[in-house]
Amino acid sequence: MDEPRIKDTLMTTASMALNGSVIYLLSDFHLGSPTVETSHEREQLLLKFFDETASNASSYYLLGDVFDFWFELKHAIPKHFVRLQGCIARLSDRGIPVHYFTGNHDLWTFGYLESELGVILHRHPLEVEWNGKHILLAHGDGKGPKDFGFKRLRHIFHSPWCQRMFSWLHPNLSFALAQYFSRSSRLAQLSTATAESKEINPFDPNKEWLYQYCLRQQTRRKQSGLPLYDYMVFGHRHLPVYCTLPEGGVYVNLGDWITHFTYGCFENGQLELLTYPENLPTGHGRHPRPTLKNNLS
């Protein structure tokens, strides 16, 4: 299993002082899905978000699947979404660190995002300590029990041999094929998430793999004599979740920027899950779960 392997306490007071004091966490933009044209609207909204938050941001954490498909050949990358790329590059140039976690749709990056956009790339779960809070960050794919089919597929996607063979194909063919499969899988997951959103109580901890994963992580840490995680933050699920665990700590799922437009905001030692542009607390599993109506009244 892909256990958190990097201990990062580099959230230095220097960078806090240099920039703003808020850490923003976002995931699953899936730009390119269902089409490039419709994604441009979401890209514009993201640019607005970054524009509005940059002045008080100490750093950004993008927890995966920014692009619905990404692949870097030696001399080529997929075209489209240059505005978001430029925005990220500008944030990096201004000294605001942008951390980029590979998801299961944009894992084939081989240096371009770091060299051109200046992001700090993470391929594995990351442990951080912010304001004395222990936090686990990961995209969330391949975590928890079951999902064996996906885990096999994930193994193939991560294979350097498969990546090399894929790079030998002409991009007109390989990119089109990959985009086709990427959109199919994305649409299948989206239709499930949308169906769940319509249910009265779509969040069932017993069926939630990432929730089960969080429980296991807390037990593991307890047995090892380590402090429990205060927050475990993931994407991938496309369902905003803010659920306190029985033993302590909170499982946060950042939702997505396809239908939910949600983001995490860490300030003064507290992590909150908010909607954009209303900036109101949200998340399934929260008791009581706030609604827009409740918050506005």
Ligand SMILES: [Mn+2]
């Ligand atoms: Mn994903």
